[in-house]
Amino acid sequence: MASNSDLVSDTQRTLYPYVTGTSVVALKYKDGILMAADMGGSYGSTLRYKSIDRLKPIGKHSLLGASGEISDFQEILHYLDELILYDNMWDDGNSLGPKEVHNYLTQVMYNRRNKFNPLWNALVLGGVKNGQKYLGMVNMIGINFEDNHVATGLGNHLTRPILRDEWHENLTFEEGVKLLEKCMRVLLYRDRSAVNKIQISKITEEGATLFPPYSLKTYWEFTAFKNPTVGAEGSW
Amino acid sequence: MSSIGTGYDLSVTTFSPDGRVFQIEYAAKAVDNSGTVVGIKCKDGIVLGVEKLIASKMMLPGSNLRIHSVHRHSGMAVAGLAADGRQIVARTRSEATNYDSVYGEPIPVKELAERVASYVHLCTLYWWLRPFGCGVILGGYDRDGPQLYMVEPSGVSYRYFGAAIGKGRQAAKTEIEKLKLGDMTCRQGVIEVAKIIYGVHDEAKDKDFELEMSWVCDESNRQHQKVPDDLLEEAKAAAKAALEEMDAD
Numbered sequence: 001m002a003s004n005s006d007l008v009s010d011t012q013r014t015l016y017p018y019v020t021g022t023s024v025v026a027l028k029y030k031d032g033i034l035m036a037a038d039m040g041g042s043y044g045s046t047l048r049y050k051s052i053d054r055l056k057p058i059g060k061h062s063l064l065g066a067s068g069e070i071s072d073f074q075e076i077l078h079y080l081d082e083l084i085l086y087d088n089m090w091d092d093g094n095s096l097g098p099k100e101v102h103n104y105l106t107q108v109m110y111n112r113r114n115k116f117n118p119l120w121n122a123l124v125l126g127g128v129k130n131g132q133k134y135l136g137m138v139n140m141i142g143i144n145f146e147d148n149h150v151a152t153g154l155g156n157h158l159t160r161p162i163l164r165d166e167w168h169e170n171l172t173f174e175e176g177v178k179l180l181e182k183c184m185r186v187l188l189y190r191d192r193s194a195v196n197k198i199q200i201s202k203i204t205e206e207g208a209t210l211f212p213p214y215s216l217k218t219y220w221e222f223t224a225f226k227n228p229t230v231g232a233e234g235s236w
Numbered sequence: 237m238s239s240i241g242t243g244y245d246l247s248v249t250t251f252s253p254d255g256r257v258f259q260i261e262y263a264a265k266a267v268d269n270s271g272t273v274v275g276i277k278c279k280d281g282i283v284l285g286v287e288k289l290i291a292s293k294m295m296l297p298g299s300n301l302r303i304h305s306v307h308r309h310s311g312m313a314v315a316g317l318a319a320d321g322r323q324i325v326a327r328t329r330s331e332a333t334n335y336d337s338v339y340g341e342p343i344p345v346k347e348l349a350e351r352v353a354s355y356v357h358l359c360t361l362y363w364w365l366r367p368f369g370c371g372v373i374l375g376g377y378d379r380d381g382p383q384l385y386m387v388e389p390s391g392v393s394y395r396y397f398g399a400a401i402g403k404g405r406q407a408a409k410t411e412i413e414k415l416k417l418g419d420m421t422c423r424q425g426v427i428e429v430a431k432i433i434y435g436v437h438d439e440a441k442d443k444d445f446e447l448e449m450s451w452v453c454d455e456s457n458r459q460h461q462k463v464p465d466d467l468l469e470e471a472k473a474a475a476k477a478a479l480e481e482m483d484a485d
């Protein structure tokens with residue numbers, strides 16, 4: 001029986017990603033959501049692009065962070081742009097909140113997956129509307145959930161444990177940033193696709209703020225790094 | 237100037253012996269019988285205003301909007317058959333988003349007006365379609381500054397400094413011609429449009445009306461939006477005061 005996947009030839013379907021962004025980490029804090037990502041775009045194992053913006057405000061109430069295929073992220077931004085435009089044109093005093101945008105994205109991602117033509121991304125959607133904070137995630141196979149802190153890619157393995165230990169309700173902005181920086185530093189040390197140029201953005205009831213990119217301070221004087229093969233001659 | 241078409245007015249694909257298409261003229265009559273719609277181009281933007289005749293006291297104010305945003309930078313005010321107007325607005329929005337998808341920039345107002353006119357004209361070419369019974373005043377702000385266009389049911393579209401359609405269009409046009417639009421900002425323009433609409437409203441013949449106004453100007457960041465509430469109230473108050481002055485004479 002012919003299905004949609006047979007009708008779309010292989011050259012028209014996403015089979016593998018080309019230019020990818022690495023982890024996005026986000027957490028809820030007292031006034032809203034804090035989200036962080038680095039600005040790298042890898043072309044396979046080459047760190048080809050170093051100024052890619054992976055955090056974008058969506059409408060009045062949400063922030064979107066993406067990891068994975070950058071071109072698919074741009075396509076998603078295009079869809080969301082039209083969604084927000086039509087929402088604004090109703091001119092009825094209402095606007096789409098983070099929960100609605102997250103649901104929309106989940107529908108898009110899951111339906112594409114069902115057609116065997118996924119958008120190769122893991123998305124983090126956070127926002128505040130009418131005092132309610134919301135933080136969710138959806139990935140290329142349509143798995144979606146919301147939580148107090150989320151991360152994509154390697155972030156899931158390296159930073160979620162840190163967040164589980166150290167996150168608590170009502171973090172201040174400074175505490176939140178410090179926690180995010182700790183997470184990003186771990187990723188910088190251990191993720192080969194990470195680049196030392198990170199962006200932090202926050203979203204509160206007042207709106208979204210994207211802070212200018214900066215570099216994390218790193219420490220390379222750990223004794224274990226100095227003579228790494230001292231315990232096992234011949235290894236690297 | 238009405239004349240009976242007898243026989244030549246049954247189809248939009250029939251010309252009369254004197255070269256007129258009566259169906260299109262009848263469509264224009266639908267526009268002429270609707271509430272007045274006014275648009276002006278000021279120094280820094282466009283102001284659109286509609287005399288929205290209220291059919292029933294049961295209607296909620298703010299419902300049945302006659303001015304619609306078409307994209308971030310432009311909007312249109314509709315006169316005539318409301319349902320026909322909805323169709324035109326839907327099509328225009330689709331044209332605007334499509335252009336943005338393909339070319340990556342908001343559709344130039346001139347191009348948008350051409351597309352609206354083209355679409356309206358399309359429906360005058362086939363016997364199995366009827367012409368739209370509505371006229372549209374389209375205002376937008378692009379790289380070439382603020383622009384105002386009017387599209388008639390015949391599919392004709394021109395660019396204007398000031399335009400009016402509907403019941404009170406003759407009186408409205410006279411008032412607009414008195415204004416020095418080149419020196420006016422949109423803030424002042426809003427007051428003037430309110431005065432014009434209150435002025436041309438016929439208390440005797442028509443029921444109550446609701447004033448609906450929108451603008452796209454430097455002050456609104458070149459976005460099309462409803463005129464802010466406080467300015468709208470100020471405009472209504474000025475318009476009512478001007479009316480009383482006229483009555484007192």
